[in-house]
Amino acid sequence: MASEVHVYGELxxxxxxxxxxxxxxxxxxxxxxxxxxxxxxHPLAGPPWDKDLEITxxxxxxxxxxxxxxxxxxxxxxxxxxxxxxxxxxWTDVPS
Numbered sequence: 755m756a757s758e759v760h761v762y763g764e765l766x767x768x769x770x771x772x773x774x775x776x777x778x779x780x781x782x783x784x785x786x787x788x789x790x791x792x793x794x795x796h797p798l799a800g801p802p803w804d805k806d807l808e809i810t811x812x813x814x815x816x817x818x819x820x821x822x823x824x825x826x827x828x829x830x831x832x833x834x835x836x837x838x839x840x841x842x843x844x845w846t847d848v849p850s
Contacts (some may be wrong), residue, residue, distance in 0.1 A: 757844050760847045761844060761846055763842060763844040764842070764843055765841070765842055766793070766843040767780050768798070768838070768840055769795075769837070769839045769841065770838045771837075772807075772830045772836065772837050772838070773836055774832045774836065774837075775830065776830055777826055777828060777829045777830070778808070778828045779825070781826070782826070782843060783817060783821060783822075783824075784823065785823070785824060785845070789845045789846055789847070791843065791844065791846070792843075793824075793844075794809075794842045794844070795828045795839050795844055796839055796842060798839055799838045803816050804831055804835055805835065805839070806824035807830060807831065807839050808826065808828070808831055810828075810829045811827040812825070812827075813825045828841060
């Protein structure tokens with residue numbers, strides 16, 4: 755029988771005025787093994803069709819306490835525009 759999986763989310767960071775063609779780098783920690791997680795970089799100001807943000811790199815390491823640490827690169831693919839954005843983190847609970 756399938757068990758219930760809960761999905762949670764939060765605003766993990768805010769990027770302000772990332773120039774076109776440039777990247778921001780972020781880390782998040784305290785992630786438990788077994789959790790499914792994903793990140794979304796969403797424009798916060800201006801018409802969203804003017805902004806082209808992409809998470810280009812996502813990698814993980816383990817800290818001294820055994821929790822995963824995520825390293826995230828957000829890239830502004832826009833040709834000429836600055837982009838302010840929210841970096842949202844979503845995760846599931848650990849299945850029992």
